Amino acid sequence: MELGQLCFGNPTERFALDRETLSERFHDFLERIGLSIYGTSRWGKTFDTGSDHYATFRNDTFAIRPYYWGECTCGCNEEIGQPHSDDCALMLPNFEHFPSGLKVTWYKYALRGAFSNQELSDGEFNGIFASCLDSLGPDFDTGKPKTDISGEVLSVSSRNFARFVTLKTSTGQVRLHMSGTKPGTDLLVAGRKVAIATREGRPLPSIVFVEPVVEHSH
Numbered sequence: 001m002e003l004g005q006l007c008f009g010n011p012t013e014r015f016a017l018d019r020e021t022l023s024e025r026f027h028d029f030l031e032r033i034g035l036s037i038y039g040t041s042r043w044g045k046t047f048d049t050g051s052d053h054y055a056t057f058r059n060d061t062f063a064i065r066p067y068y069w070g071e072c073t074c075g076c077n078e079e080i081g082q083p084h085s086d087d088c089a090l091m092l093p094n095f096e097h098f099p100s101g102l103k104v105t106w107y108k109y110a111l112r113g114a115f116s117n118q119e120l121s122d123g124e125f126n127g128i129f130a131s132c133l134d135s136l137g138p139d140f141d142t143g144k145p146k147t148d149i150s151g152e153v154l155s156v157s158s159r160n161f162a163r164f165v166t167l168k169t170s171t172g173q174v175r176l177h178m179s180g181t182k183p184g185t186d187l188l189v190a191g192r193k194v195a196i197a198t199r200e201g202r203p204l205p206s207i208v209f210v211e212p213v214v215e216h217s218h
């Protein structure tokens with residue numbers, strides 16, 4: 001926990017959240033918005049957060065603000081125990097659900113060392129997630145690259161400092177000339193951008209660049 005939070009933590013935010021039961025759902029929720037578990041943009045897309053400068057996402061229903069690493073922004077005198085104001089960047093919740101007033105803070109990434117200002121049941125948390133996802137609407141664009149090709153990496157080879165990846169797609173094998181990945185992962189290719197996903201289909205945050213697809217074999 002951050003020193004500032006230890007000394008002058010907001011007294012209303014006091015219910016420890018169970019990371020074991022909530023983290024995976026929370027991470028899936030962030031992924032649906034196009035954010036990493038840190039609350040930062042996963043696919044390079046930025047969202048308009050209005051005057052909420054520390055948010056990476058904000059609409060009328062909820063806001064996400066990554067863990068804040070910086071200094072106090074309210075100018076309080078910590079040495080004499082003056083509390084930070086509610087709008088100090090150190091005090092802003094990392095997740096805020098406006099209709100219920102729920103505020104959640106975490107340490108570095110969701111939901112490490114997390115506290116909320118309300119004690120909610122599992123079912124109530126599901127209701128919060130549903131409310132947030134409803135607010136995004138069906139056509140919400142996370143910024144994730146649209147895929148031209150997707151498939152499983154069969155092999156990776158190197159020649160003259162170049163790296164070649166053979167990909168098994170639904171229509172046959174494709175060879176890519178690219179900066180690298182490992183066999184057994186899945187690739188999603190969109191133009192010159194490649195997103196690497198694990199076998200379970202979860203995208204990893206890295207996007208690597210490839211040369212154009214060079215050949216098709218069958």
Ligand SMILES: [Zn+2]
Nearest residue numbers: 072074084088
């Ligand atoms: Zn402050």
